[in-house]
Amino acid sequence: MDYKIELTEQPAQPVLSIRTRTSVGNLPKELGRAYQTIAEYLNEIGEQPAGAPFTAYYNMDMENLDVEIGFPVSKVLEGKDEIKASQIPSGKQVSCMHQGPYEASVAAYDVMSKWVMEKGYVPTGVAYEFYFNSPVEVPESELLTKIVFPLK
Numbered sequence: 001m002d003y004k005i006e007l008t009e010q011p012a013q014p015v016l017s018i019r020t021r022t023s024v025g026n027l028p029k030e031l032g033r034a035y036q037t038i039a040e041y042l043n044e045i046g047e048q049p050a051g052a053p054f055t056a057y058y059n060m061d062m063e064n065l066d067v068e069i070g071f072p073v074s075k076v077l078e079g080k081d082e083i084k085a086s087q088i089p090s091g092k093q094v095s096c097m098h099q100g101p102y103e104a105s106v107a108a109y110d111v112m113s114k115w116v117m118e119k120g121y122v123p124t125g126v127a128y129e130f131y132f133n134s135p136v137e138v139p140e141s142e143l144l145t146k147i148v149f150p151l152k
Helices: 024-044 102-119
Strands: 006-010 013-022 054-057 065-072 084-088 091-099 127-131 144-150
Touching (some): 065 084, 102 144
Antiparallel strands (some): 054 127
């Protein structure tokens, strides 16, 4: 797949999220639970997501992933219980869109990592994935995932 890499400067983005640790095998269940919990809370307070749901990966230990699961929101909102008010930090970031099964996104990660190294940028070590549709809505071949690496 031919990936179009984009370098942008982004403002801070307020989010509501749940941070947890899980294995990659249990990730779909954790994602579903977190998105549902946050969506119900947003509905309860009369707010809507301000963008696609995301997962931030703070490590790549497949047996003990440190992930933040959430939604961008239009303004800083109060959290509740395990739902925390947070933000995606401002700054330079590199991104690309992956179309296809989630498992195949490793190719996008490889292309982006190579691009970042070749251009002399330093990633923060966090990777974000924004999910523009879901396997419930479309065939795996049509899944759209925006992958973002914040840069130092």
